[in-house]
Amino acid sequence: MAADPYRTNSMDPSLLQKFLACPVCAGSVEQNASSYRCANCARDYPIRFGIPDFRLAPDPYISIADEVSKIERLNIEGKSFVDLVRAYYSITPENPPALHTRYMASMDAAIGRGAGILSKMRSRFPLSGQETLLDVGCGTGGMTIAGTRTFETVIGADVALRWLVMGKQRIRESGVNAILVCANAEHLPFRSEMFDCAAADAVVEHVADSRLMRDEVIRILKPGGAWFFVTNNRYSILPEPHVRIWGFGLLPRNVMERVAWKFRKTPYKARLHSRKQLHALFDSVGEVMLPYYETGELGPQNESIRLAWEKLRGVALIRRLAGAVVPQYFVAGMRSARS
Numbered sequence: 001m002a003a004d005p006y007r008t009n010s011m012d013p014s015l016l017q018k019f020l021a022c023p024v025c026a027g028s029v030e031q032n033a034s035s036y037r038c039a040n041c042a043r044d045y046p047i048r049f050g051i052p053d054f055r056l057a058p059d060p061y062i063s064i065a066d067e068v069s070k071i072e073r074l075n076i077e078g079k080s081f082v083d084l085v086r087a088y089y090s091i092t093p094e095n096p097p098a099l100h101t102r103y104m105a106s107m108d109a110a111i112g113r114g115a116g117i118l119s120k121m122r123s124r125f126p127l128s129g130q131e132t133l134l135d136v137g138c139g140t141g142g143m144t145i146a147g148t149r150t151f152e153t154v155i156g157a158d159v160a161l162r163w164l165v166m167g168k169q170r171i172r173e174s175g176v177n178a179i180l181v182c183a184n185a186e187h188l189p190f191r192s193e194m195f196d197c198a199a200a201d202a203v204v205e206h207v208a209d210s211r212l213m214r215d216e217v218i219r220i221l222k223p224g225g226a227w228f229f230v231t232n233n234r235y236s237i238l239p240e241p242h243v244r245i246w247g248f249g250l251l252p253r254n255v256m257e258r259v260a261w262k263f264r265k266t267p268y269k270a271r272l273h274s275r276k277q278l279h280a281l282f283d284s285v286g287e288v289m290l291p292y293y294e295t296g297e298l299g300p301q302n303e304s305i306r307l308a309w310e311k312l313r314g315v316a317l318i319r320r321l322a323g324a325v326v327p328q329y330f331v332a333g334m335r336s337a338r339s
């Protein structure tokens with residue numbers, strides 16, 4: 001086996017208890033054999049496949065019962081991460097194979113992508129602490145794994161239990177320690193002011209209420225803590241990233257789902273924001289930025305594109321015009337030191 005490129009952090013799974021709070025009433029929760037129970041409102045949150053499930057609402061793509069039975073059909077015992085992802089797609093005919101290949105490649109690239117996002121957050125907010133990181137909407141844990149390089153304690157949260165089950169195996173294979181929790185980004189099951197940093201890669205466009213997600217992420221940050229979101233632009237000049245259709249963002253919201261089904265045979269629930277919407281949402285708490293990339297970050301084959309973009313980004317008129325149709329935006333801020 002190749003040497004593990006990641007530093008093994010010291011996280012102890014029992015540490016999770018210290019972070020948790022009831023997502024409904026913020027009361028403290030206690031772990032039983034098969035669930036966490038809120039001491040205040042007595043709500044019970046099941047532990048499923050070893051993952052605490054604090055969701056108040058299911059993933060819009062699948063009901064909780066259907067998801068659990070699907071995970072059971074994966075027969076997770078003894079399967080590697082790659083085996084699990086393959087098994088998952090083999091029982092998910094509603095996603096076409098052409099998109100599987102693309103989704104799998106993007107899962108593969110997620111550790112590198114995550115490392116890039118975390119490094120940008122670090123250079124932008126060098127004074128924020130480095131002890132605790134929350135990966136919001138962690139999926140199969142790419143950025144979570146990257147986070148263990150520099151953070152002592154890394155927790156990944158996602159609404160999709162099935163991706164977390166796969167992510168758990170991936171974390172195990174990576175030889176690092178990180179904890180995964182199933183939750184809605186709009187109702188994070190954590191106590192306030194617990195994390196030094198929070199990052200979210202392509203999550204803002206998948207939550208039911210992005211304003212609530214914004215407020216929740218800021219709530220769980222310590223004063224002086226930093227957050228960094230990457231989000232896809234509705235009006236990107238490139239094809240929509242989930243369905244790979246040009247000009248998809250120009251369609252009215254109410255026909256997107258039908259068009260995605262007709263042309264890609266795939267369900268579509270994302271709600272990509274425009275630059276204007278992001279400004280309305282985030283100007284009061286942070287900054288909406290045009291994307292920027294470090295040397296080699298987009299791969300050697302795209303280095304000339306990256307350099308050209310670096311030049312263009314500095315031109316005011318280009319920023320204004322091209323700025324409306326870039327594929328993604330970075331949105332970031334710091335929780336004020338004392339509020």
Ligand SMILES: [Zn+2]
Pocket residue numbers: 022023024025026027038039040041042043
């Ligand atoms: Zn409660």
